[in-house]
Amino acid sequence: MAVPIDTAELSGALTGPTFVPGQVGYDEECSTYNLLTPLRPVVAVGAATVADVEKAVRFAAANGLAVAIRGGGHIVAAPSDNSLLITMRRMSGVSLDVEAASVRVQGAALWQDVLDAVTPHGLAPMSGSSSTVGVIGYLLGGGQSPTLGRHLGWAAEHVTAIEIVTADGRARRITADSDPDLFFAVRGTKGNFGVVTAVEMRVFPITRVFGGGLWFSGDDLRPVLNGWRRWAATVPEEMTSSIAIQRLPPDPALPEPLRGVFVLHTRIAFLGSAAEGNRLIEPLRRLAPLIMESVADLPYAQAATIHMDPPSPIPYVDRSIGLRELNAETVEAFYEVAGPGSGSTLASVEIRALGGALSREPLTADAIPARAVPFQVFAFGVGPLEQAPANRVALAELIDRLRPWGHERRMVAFLSPDEATDQSAIRLLYGEDLYARLAQLKKVYDPANMFRINHNIAPAT
Numbered sequence: 001m002a003v004p005i006d007t008a009e010l011s012g013a014l015t016g017p018t019f020v021p022g023q024v025g026y027d028e029e030c031s032t033y034n035l036l037t038p039l040r041p042v043v044a045v046g047a048a049t050v051a052d053v054e055k056a057v058r059f060a061a062a063n064g065l066a067v068a069i070r071g072g073g074h075i076v077a078a079p080s081d082n083s084l085l086i087t088m089r090r091m092s093g094v095s096l097d098v099e100a101a102s103v104r105v106q107g108a109a110l111w112q113d114v115l116d117a118v119t120p121h122g123l124a125p126m127s128g129s130s131s132t133v134g135v136i137g138y139l140l141g142g143g144q145s146p147t148l149g150r151h152l153g154w155a156a157e158h159v160t161a162i163e164i165v166t167a168d169g170r171a172r173r174i175t176a177d178s179d180p181d182l183f184f185a186v187r188g189t190k191g192n193f194g195v196v197t198a199v200e201m202r203v204f205p206i207t208r209v210f211g212g213g214l215w216f217s218g219d220d221l222r223p224v225l226n227g228w229r230r231w232a233a234t235v236p237e238e239m240t241s242s243i244a245i246q247r248l249p250p251d252p253a254l255p256e257p258l259r260g261v262f263v264l265h266t267r268i269a270f271l272g273s274a275a276e277g278n279r280l281i282e283p284l285r286r287l288a289p290l291i292m293e294s295v296a297d298l299p300y301a302q303a304a305t306i307h308m309d310p311p312s313p314i315p316y317v318d319r320s321i322g323l324r325e326l327n328a329e330t331v332e333a334f335y336e337v338a339g340p341g342s343g344s345t346l347a348s349v350e351i352r353a354l355g356g357a358l359s360r361e362p363l364t365a366d367a368i369p370a371r372a373v374p375f376q377v378f379a380f381g382v383g384p385l386e387q388a389p390a391n392r393v394a395l396a397e398l399i400d401r402l403r404p405w406g407h408e409r410r411m412v413a414f415l416s417p418d419e420a421t422d423q424s425a426i427r428l429l430y431g432e433d434l435y436a437r438l439a440q441l442k443k444v445y446d447p448a449n450m451f452r453i454n455h456n457i458a459p460a461t
């Protein structure tokens with residue numbers, strides 16, 4: 001039950017708008033990419049300035065409200081009863097320092113905003129598979145770039161400064177030198193330590209990528225997945241790949257051969273020459289008859305088209321698991337739960353090959369727990385609320401079936417909203433030592449656990 005609070009004074013003090021339930025604009029302000037997880041805060045603050053964020057955090061503290069944060073709105077943690085939601089849409093600026101190859105990105109800028117700002121200057125950011133994901137939410141979850149990650153590491157490793165409003169309602173600019181503990185803790189824990197109003201990060205002199213997709217029939221799951229896992233173990237760090245078992249909708253926006261069919265979508269991104277890339281992927285082309293291929297030399301501005309992620313909001317439920325290994329028995333497990341004849345209702349079961357620089361220790365310590373994980377699985381089922389229970393069952397079956405090869409660690413970025421209340425899963429994900437250190441820091445920076453509408457690290461007692 002939401003507590004009644006008087007927001008008039010707060011509204012009068014802010015540059016940006018506020019919205020309370022029932023007010024025009026409330027639903028839109030609280031909407032997210034996942035149509036099944038709208039937020040329902042007591043009040044939504046459309047922050048327009050850093051001072052707005054400071055005032056909103058102080059107001060929440062004074063009224064005993066939790067603070068929820070909406071950046072790009074892609075994987076929201078939990079319903080926001082008794083919370084104040086800070087939406088960052090009105091703070092989405094991107095400014096580039098070409099000489100320094102550094103970009104400053106505000107609270108809810110999307111990867112498309114950064115790609116638009118930096119690629120005309122021959123530079124590339126550590127962007128993800130979708131250009132509509134929020135940059136800061138992605139970075140705070142670690143950020144695995146399916147184009148640059150295996151070559152350059154986790155995106156959060158390339159963040160050089162963070163502007164954050166902490167639970168005391170104070171804005172600070174932190175770096176590895178000024179605040180080593182907080183700088184460590186923020187990168188890998190999403191919104192647990194405050195509202196990030198801007199980050200500065202490195203961008204790289206990369207102008208193109210050889211990339212795209214190879215589509216096979218889902219009926220060829222065994223030869224394709226076995227061939228891909230063997231191939232992925234041999235390729236250089238400049239090559240990144242993933243494979244998704246997909247039941248595609250009959251969507252006219254898809255190319256004709258892909259409408260309404262069951263496919264295996266192999267995605268590749270190679271930073272070397274097109275000739276070398278062609279040579280490297282040739283064995284993949286021979287794994288089974290190809291339905292379609294889109295691999296080409298692309299300007300980096302188009303890197304986020306490779307995965308063909310749905311650009312607009314959809315209703316879905318999701319789960320993820322890290323894998324220690326992917327062997328012939330694991331392939332059989334995928335075949336049984338998601339292959340032809342499985343009756344699976346899942347729209348997509350994706351396996352990303354990590355490794356390379358993603359498995360190396362960073363120069364500056366961070367809280368990213370997924371370094372030792374060679375494969376990350378992310379699966380989702382699409383459909384209205386009535387279909388969510390069946391999709392949750394299918395997701396649970398998939399995760400249970402993969403557990404024998406499961407890794408305790410996995411990507412924070414892909415944690416499901418369904419897991420936000422599962423404290424034991426969050427502890428397991430970070431491991432005892434890292435979780436204990438983060439819980440101590442949470443006690444220092446957010447002792448009342450105001451930032452708890454997330455995959456929460458509870459303050460140490």
Ligand SMILES: Cc1cc2nc3c(=O)[nH]c(=O)nc-3n(C[C@H](O)[C@H](O)[C@H](O)COP(=O)(O)OP(=O)(O)OC[C@H]3O[C@@H](n4cnc5c(N)ncnc54)[C@H](O)[C@@H]3O)c2cc1C
Pocket residue numbers: 032033069070071072073074075076077088107108127128129130132133134135136137138139140141142143144145146190191192194195196197309310413414453454
């Ligand atoms: C289609 C799709 C593709 C994806 N591809 C990738 C990928 O290639 N690589 C990868 O690593 N991840 C990927 N992700 C996961 C993505 O990085 C996370 O979902 C990320 O949290 C999205 O951030 P957001 O701002 O869009 O979402 P939001 O829902 O707005 O934020 C999610 C959480 O992040 C935190 N947060 C967001 N903004 C701020 C802020 N300004 N200050 C403090 N906390 C904040 C909050 O805890 C918030 O609850 C993908 C997700 C989707 C849905």
